[in-house]
Amino acid sequence: MTDIKPTILVVNDDGITAPGIKVLIEEMQKIGHVVVVAPDSPQSGMGHAITIGKPLRMDRVDLYPGVEMYKCTGTPVDCVKLAVNKIFKGKRPDICVSGINHGLNNSINVLYSGTMSAATEGAVEGIPSVGFSLDDFSQQADFSYCRPYISGIVRQVLDNGLPPGTLLNVNFPKTDTIKGIKICRQAAGRWVEEFDERVDPYGRDYYWMTGRFQLEDRGEDTDAHALNLGYASVVPVQFDMTAHHFIPALNSWSFDVASYDGNE
Amino acid sequence: MTDIKPTILVVNDDGITAPGIKVLIEEMQKIGHVVVVAPDSPQSGMGHAITIGKPLRMDRVDLYPGVEMYKCTGTPVDCVKLAVNKIFKGKRPDICVSGINHGLNNSINVLYSGTMSAATEGAVEGIPSVGFSLDDFSQQADFSYCRPYISGIVRQVLDNGLPPGTLLNVNFPKTDTIKGIKICRQAAGRWVEEFDERVDPYGRDYYWMTGRFQLEDRGEDTDAHALNLGYASVVPVQFDMTAHHFIPALNSWSFDVASYDGNE
Structure with a gap:
């Protein structure tokens, strides 16, 4: 480490009072100057949502001694945008860390993850960014054993940087004996049987989203596999979503649009 | 086309009463059996948000003659999930089309796009999916010249299929003389100067998200370039966000986590 401490933006999606972000703030205080901008209420599953057509508020709060903290009425991505534009005023922090999320x-x-979308937005803004998540939804989750991995990963990112358009997705298994770190790809999988259908007291149907995660990938190089084995998984993530491999095939398609006469 | 008409799921993010989805429904009725599930209010910028911790409602509505339509209180992605689970009951439609979005x-x-996230969710569910957007935010936008391109693209997707994990992002320029279709990659770019800061009547600051899109890509193979030239852009999109190219370099990093004694 040099004498000049790095500036670290901390965000999350579980909200500014979540236990996970407290652990992340404490670890980051050992490394640099910390600025926190986080939602004022839980924003799980908000994905890359942004707030359009409604005003946003961001106010200073003092939850932890010596930490510059702001709560925001918006989404996790809004928090990153407000931090970059209104707090850092275009002078980017050295790293953006998001989490620690309660849940993988x-x-x-x-x-779907607001935690990862906040980190992705950090990367869009040109900031080296990392999202952290633990396989434990509980408010009493034990994040302590994640601490050395988090600081180890953040120090490596500060030392080495990340390629433009790239961030890291770090997940921790629920175990106090993490076996180490595995660099992985994103496992194929999806959620199935997703709704609990009920009838309200007025006779109208409504639905609760529920369901279970179904892994559809037998690869041994995936994040799901590493986590099952007790390793922390690190997936490099990019936000160029182009399926480059499919461009040549698409170019061979013949689109019939000649018959249009403008009067249909 | 065979005698058995394809089943087509139509979704959007501008809401079920938007002019753009009406045009899409009309074009799809010429091709197959149409089922519409769309948000009951505008959901622009919702990205891949899903509704967790709040109940969802989905109710049949009859806006257009002979069309099976449902309005949903949730996000665009919720609409797709509810359609697959509660309307199609796991029997997938032949294609999922999203839009036509008012705006690129x-x-x-x-x-950020709810339109594209709905199409992405369709692809996650294993349905060939396409999102359509027009460079015109107006409620009076003229979608007519997009019609033959939409039906041409949808027929090609029905005939050829799409590779697993792949969907299409189709954007139309604001012109009545579209020059044709260009297969493209996603241009690099981001939004800058994003907030209009104001003071409310009670003396408190608040922010409106605003800003302008900044293209950071000089490539001639991008969607932005094609649109500037007056072509409709077609980008194949994937939801494996792994930055595969960066895995070898990450594997060479040395993460120092050995010093953790559990008492920090």
Whole structure:
């Protein structure tokens, strides 16, 4: 480490009072100058949502001694945008860390996760970014054994940087004996049987989203596999979603649009 | 076309009463049996958000003659999940089309767009899926010249299928003389100067998200370039967000986590 401490933006999706972000803040205080911008209420499953057409508020709060903290009425991605534009005013922090999420964000969950979308937005803004998640939804989750992995990973990112358009998705298994770190790809999988259908007191149907995660990948190089074995998984993530491999085949398609006469 | 008409799921993010979805429904009725599940209110910028911890409602509505339509209180992705689970009951439609969005969803907007996230969720569910967007936010936008392109693209997808984990992001320029279709990659770009800061009547700050799109890509193979030239852009999109190219370099990093004694 040099004498000049790095500036670290901390965000999450479980909200500013979540136990997970407290652990992340404490670890980051050992490394650099910490600025926290987090939602004022839980925002799990918000994906890459942004707030359009409604005003946003961001207010200073003092939850932990010596930490510059702001609560925000918006989504996790809004928090990153507000931090970059209104707190850092375009002068980017050295790293953006998101989490620690209460619950895994491996496999397809990278799409739904506000934690990962906040880190992705950090990367879109040109900031080296990492999302952290633990396989434990409980408010009493024990994050302690994640601490050395988090600081180890953050120090490596500060030292080595990340390629443009790339961030890291780090997931921890629920175990106090993490076997180590495995670099992985995102496992194929999806959620199935997703709704609990009920009838309200007025006779109208409504639905609770529920269901279970179904792994559809037998690969031994996936995040799901590493977590099952007791390793922390690290997946490099990109937000260029182009399926480059399919461009040549698409170019061979013949689109019949000639018959249009404008009067249909 | 065979005698058995394909089943087509139509979704959007601008809401079930938007002009764009009406045009899409009309075009799809010429091709197959249409089922519409769309948000009951505008859901622009919702990205891949899902509704957790709040009940969802989905009710039949009859806006257009002979069309099976449902309005949903949830996000665009919720609409797709409810359609698959509660309407199709696991028997997948032949194609999922989303839009036509009022406003472009090229480049980085694929992340923020509810239109594209709904199509992505269709692909996650194993349904060939396409999102359509027009470069015109107006409620009076003229979608007519998009019609033959939409039906041409949908017929090609029905005939050829799409590879697993792949969908299409189709954007139309604002012009009545579309020059044709270009297969593209997602342009690099981002939104800058994003907040209009104001003071409310009670003396408190608040923010409106605003800003402008900044293209950061000089490539001539991008969706942004094709649209600028007056072509409809077609980008194949994947939801494996793994930055595969960066895995070898990450494997060479040395993560220092040995010093943890559990008492920190």
